Amino acid sequence: xxxxxxxxxxxxxxxxxxxxxxxxxxxxxxxxxxxxxxxxxxxxxxxxxxxxxxxxxxxxxxxxxxxxxxxxxxxxxxxxxxxxxxxxxxxxxxxxxxxxxxxxxxxxxxxxxxxxxxxxxxxxxxxxxxxxxxxxxxxxxxxxxxxxxxxxxxxxxxxxxxxxxxxxxxxxxxxxxxxxxxxxxxxxxxxxxxxxxxxxxxxxxxxxxxxxxxxxxxxxxxxxxxxxxxxxxxxxxxxxxxxxxxxxxxxxxxxxxxxxxxxxxxxxxxxxxxxxxxxxxxxxxxxxxxxxxxxxxxxxxxxxxxxxxxxxxxxxxxxxxxxxxxxxxxxxxxxxxxxxxxxxxxxxxxxxxxx
Amino acid sequence: xxxxxxxxxxxxxxxxxxxxxxxxxxxxxxxxxxxxxxxxxxxxxxxxxxxxxxxxxxxxxxxxxxxxxxxxxxxxxxxxxxxxxxxxxxxxxxxxxxxxxxxxxxxxxxxxxxxxxxxxxxxxxxxxxxxxxxxxxxxxxxxxxxxxxxxxxxxxxxxxxxxxxxxxxxxxxxxxxxxxxxxxxxxxxxxxxxxxxxxxxxxxxxxxxxxxxxxxxxxxxxxxxxxxxxxxxxxxxxxxxxxxxxxxxxxxxxxxxxxxxxxxxxxxxxxxxxxxxxxxxxxxxxxxxxxxxxxxxxxxxxxxxxxxxxxxxxxxx
Numbered sequence: 001x002x003x004x005x006x007x008x009x010x011x012x013x014x015x016x017x018x019x020x021x022x023x024x025x026x027x028x029x030x031x032x033x034x035x036x037x038x039x040x041x042x043x044x045x046x047x048x049x050x051x052x053x054x055x056x057x058x059x060x061x062x063x064x065x066x067x068x069x070x071x072x073x074x075x076x077x078x079x080x081x082x083x084x085x086x087x088x089x090x091x092x093x094x095x096x097x098x099x100x101x102x103x104x105x106x107x108x109x110x111x112x113x114x115x116x117x118x119x120x121x122x123x124x125x126x127x128x129x130x131x132x133x134x135x136x137x138x139x140x141x142x143x144x145x146x147x148x149x150x151x152x153x154x155x156x157x158x159x160x161x162x163x164x165x166x167x168x169x170x171x172x173x174x175x176x177x178x179x180x181x182x183x184x185x186x187x188x189x190x191x192x193x194x195x196x197x198x199x200x201x202x203x204x205x206x207x208x209x210x211x212x213x214x215x216x217x218x219x220x221x222x223x224x225x226x227x228x229x230x231x232x233x234x235x236x237x238x239x240x241x242x243x244x245x246x247x248x249x250x251x252x253x254x255x256x257x258x259x260x261x262x263x264x265x266x267x268x269x270x271x272x273x274x275x276x277x278x279x280x281x282x283x284x285x286x287x288x289x290x291x292x293x294x295x296x297x298x299x300x301x302x303x304x305x306x307x308x309x310x311x312x313x314x315x316x317x318x319x320x321x322x323x324x325x326x327x328x329x330x331x332x333x334x335x336x337x338x339x340x341x342x343x344x345x346x347x348x349x350x351x352x353x354x355x
Numbered sequence: 356x357x358x359x360x361x362x363x364x365x366x367x368x369x370x371x372x373x374x375x376x377x378x379x380x381x382x383x384x385x386x387x388x389x390x391x392x393x394x395x396x397x398x399x400x401x402x403x404x405x406x407x408x409x410x411x412x413x414x415x416x417x418x419x420x421x422x423x424x425x426x427x428x429x430x431x432x433x434x435x436x437x438x439x440x441x442x443x444x445x446x447x448x449x450x451x452x453x454x455x456x457x458x459x460x461x462x463x464x465x466x467x468x469x470x471x472x473x474x475x476x477x478x479x480x481x482x483x484x485x486x487x488x489x490x491x492x493x494x495x496x497x498x499x500x501x502x503x504x505x506x507x508x509x510x511x512x513x514x515x516x517x518x519x520x521x522x523x524x525x526x527x528x529x530x531x532x533x534x535x536x537x538x539x540x541x542x543x544x545x546x547x548x549x550x551x552x553x554x555x556x557x558x559x560x561x562x563x564x565x566x567x568x569x570x571x572x573x574x575x576x577x578x579x580x581x582x583x584x585x586x587x588x589x590x591x592x593x594x595x596x597x598x599x600x601x602x603x604x605x606x607x608x609x610x611x612x613x614x615x616x617x618x619x620x621x622x623x624x625x626x627x628x629x630x631x632x633x634x635x636x637x638x639x640x641x642x643x644x645x646x647x648x649x650x651x652x653x654x655x656x657x658x659x660x661x662x663x664x665x666x667x668x669x670x671x672x
Contacts, residue, residue: 073570
């Protein structure tokens with residue numbers, strides 16, 4: 001186990017820079033999730049950490065050692081690939097023991113460690129099978145087993161759940177988290193799925209277009225997104241954004257599209273009249289008499305909650321209610337955002353304006 | 356719910372005539388689809404093969420209907436030292452050439468699988484020996500190895516390495532080396548391109564995983580590339596062995612089996628005896644004598660080609 005320091009790391013392919021100076025401190029034993037849309041550079045960063053890609057500039061250190069010029073096999077890391085990359089011609093046991101075999105470990109030692117890993121992952125009955133004979137979830141576990149056997153300083157996961165069906169993904173998510181709680185190995189996990197990030201991470205790093213947009217615990221990111229990108233990326237259904245202007249006439253309000261008035265708790269000093277984006281999460285709407293007028297378009301009950309698509313000032317918003325309202329398409333209701341939970345972003349820069 | 360007896364009409368079971376049944380029988384239809392292919396195989400493969408074997412048991416000559424003489428041709432061949440020399444030559448030619456083709460082909464395939472500039476062009480260039488008609492390339496080699504005008508002898512002489520021409524096709528050892536060289540030159544592209552196709556099916560992430568597991572370049576080859584390539588190696592080498600064993604064109608164009616039969620293969624000897632000397636029966640016997648060797652090669656590939664356990668997509672029992 002080890003800490004990992006990524007300092008001002010850049011990566012270019014030819015003249016094209018894909019990572020523009022990324023700094024991420026990772027503490028010993030932390031579960032860090034790099035999350036972002038495809039093409040944001042998260043996988044490239046992970047591969048640089050693994051040593052599969054060169055580092056154009058900046059440094060990456062594992063423990064106290066700068067690893068920029070250290071061979072992948074010397075870095076003492078293990079990686080789980082998106083397609084698992086299991087060796088098809090080796091049995092489960094051989095797959096898991098391969099790294100030890102390459103290091104000339106004794107067969108007793110290999111057996112012992114493979115057995116231990118197989119017990120942790122409930123793979124013991126499958127040790128003589130070939131990857132072809134396994135289901136998706138089992139292959140995923142073998143890939144993790146291969147990492148565990150090595151007992152590395154750092155685990156790297158590259159979108160390990162994206163090849164699984166939805167149900168299995170949820171189950172494996174819990175399994176990986178449980179495994180981390182048990183082994184406490186520093187883990188860097190790449191995904192494009194914000195739910196995976198929210199549920200598993202100690203610390204989330206949101207990346208976008210080769211930069212870090214924000215770092216923090218899942219709830220910090222949810223409660224206080226630094227900018228509009230993070231606000232829109234974290235949370236499902238996504239946050240509603242309404243463009244308009246801040247108005248301060250004694251009380252702060254937000255004038256949305258078509259003059260819709262939306263409540264603000266406070267407005268930053270000197271923001272009167274500034275163009276801004278009003279962000280409110282679907283779950284922070286209530287039905288109230290002093291709310292903004294809205295016309296219901298679609299109602300989607302899921303049982304535990306109800307998603308309601310409605311038009312506010314001509315813009316579509318989505319609201320989620322735990323309580324069961326009787327709504328019909330075409331109904332006029334009054335939706336009120338909770339002023340203490342709304343977010344205000346600068347229209348030009350997308351930066352957060354309210355505290 | 357109360358049981359209600361629903362009166363049902365008895366289904367009308369019309370007895371379909373045998374012809375109607377046949378008309379809708381998929382196997383019957385399938386048989387007719389197979390007929391053209393079957394006819395083709397019978398007329399162009401099975402019949403000539405059968406005829407060849409039959410001829411080998413007769414004393415047929417060109418222009419004279421033969422009589423059945425049982426195994427007399429084979430008894431003759433058994434005591435014929437030239438026949439045994441041709442068997443030896445064929446085996447030598449096949450094994451040495453195939454071994455070189457495999458080694459060079461694999462090496463080229465690995466090389467062409469790397470990222471390099473002009474990759475597509477280099478890959479295309481490798482195929483050149485394959486697309487030149489065999490007889491033309493054999494004639495070119497004939498000139499290259501000519502006893503008087505050989506460019507190799509000329510170059511070496513001008514470099515001051517030798518004093519007199521090498522008698523490439525006149526010396527038994529040199530002649531064997533030359534024809535094997537020409538065969539290897541011609542056969543390498545097939546092996547290289549087929550193995551390259553095989554290499555490209557190996558997922559790059561396997562190499563990455565192995566690299567992270569601590570494998571060196573050699574271990575990557577030894578534990579990942581080679582085992583995953585074995586099924587394709589089995590196929591390509593079977594074909595290579597079969598083609599080499601039955602080779603005729605190169606030899607006939609370059610040496611006609613000489614000098615002193617040192618490069619006579621079974622195929623060329625068979626041609627010489629059957630067509631040139633007119634002894635169809637004896638030539639057919641030499642050709643038929645190739646069958647056990649070819650069958651042996653096919654058996655080897657049969658077992659080599661057996662799906663390995665890891666390739667089987669068995670269900671979870």
